[in-house]
Amino acid sequence: MKVLVAIDSFKGSLSSLEAGNAVKSGIEKLGCEVLVKPIADGGEGSVEALADALKAKFMDVIVANPLGEKTPARYALKGELGILEMASASGLPLIEKSRRNPLKTSTYGFGEMIAHAIAHGARKFIIGIGGSATNDAGTGMLSALGFKFTDARGEALAGTGENLIKIAAISDADVPQSIKDSEFLIACDVDNPLFGENGAAHVYGPQKGADEAAVEALDAGLRSFAGVVSKSLGKELCSERGAGAAGGLGFGFVSFLRAQLRPGIDIITEQIGLQNDVQGADLIITGEGRLDFQSRMGKTPSGVAKIAARYGVPVIALAGCVSSCAGGCNEHGIGAFFSVLNEPMSLERAMEPAVAAQNLARVAEQAVRLFMLGRGAK
Secondary structure, eight states: OEEEEOOOOBTTTBOHHHHHHHHHHHHGGGTOEEEEOOOOOSSTTHHHHHHHHHTOEEEEEEEEOTTSOEEEEEEEEETTEEEEETHHHHBGGGSOGGGOOTTTOOSHHHHHHHHHHHHTTOOEEEEEOOSBSOOSTTHHHHHHTTOEEEOTTSOBOOSOGGGGGGOOEEEOTTOOHHHHTOEEEEEOOOOOOSSSTTSHHHHHTGGGTOOHHHHHHHHHHHHHHHHHHHHHHOOOOTTSTTTTHHHHHHHHHHHHSOOEEEOHHHHHHHHTTHHHHHHTOSEEEEEEEEESGGGGTTSHHHHHHHHHHHTTOOEEEEEEEEOTTGGGGGGGTOOEEEESOOSOOOHHHHTSHHHHHHHHHHHHHHHHHHHHHHHHHO
8 A cells, every 4th residue: 555644844843754754654564655755835844844855955044133133044955946934034933022023123134045045056936934023025135135225315225114114216226137037936825915904014013013003104114115116116016915925025025026926835735746646645644733724724734635635545634733623624635633642741742753753653553554444344
């Protein structure tokens, strides 16, 4: 029996590859032919999963964090393909809660990471943009790439949330041709517009440290910036699906870098050729750290199940935690799901890599034994 294991990371515990290998160790003894395929949905862990799947190399670089302080960042490179996570350079966890302020934070360091990849031969990019600490509409990133934003007096402005309202003109005269020629595919799983009550500032600003006054100031800045972009580039993209993602970074990408915004799971399954592996499998094992109502809405388990359904391949999902609202997963292509915890233990204990791997292996073995019994009954 051929089993395809395409399981997401167990955040803070096991990478996608480690989780997949744990499952493999549990079911190989049953005589199964097992293929482990690292996978993610565009969120945290996507760079590592894609790097493992595509045999890419990791690149380390020192960039500015959201407040301009030096921080190490990492991305992956495979020939001309750069695989990046914005959060590595401009993510919320990089600054303490007491210092978070989207009026002051910037995606400049993320732009530095892109420039580093360009300098090392990247011309095509897959980028995850979840988890930002910023609300600068990508102006920080764009500034690092050579774009220039100036006020009414012609003075250059740093790319921060508080400066959006001051931007009067935009220039790309200093942007290298290598950047203009590059292709950007953005993993984006939200559909927020740039501004308004469902926009970047109102929906995500508070979790980034913005109080009510800051939210209103940021929203006004995003609205003003969109008007300047419209006049400068002749594009009305502020209402595009995902324009408000990552504090307006989605808007910055589509407006200035001709990027495509797509669901992360779709991008990654296409890149790793998951469809070809699904066609040759008798059973698929997927999963993630926590299985809940979100798992059926563009997360790894539902993405894998969607492809499996095309070819009639059954799917089992494993998770560290299964919430009471996970039942809907059965209606979205997952035949059965199981928690890997079989005895009471603390969260800290359950997340120890060795313990998590052991639990995964044990439950995977029993789930596959049950599946094989069902096949025999037929």
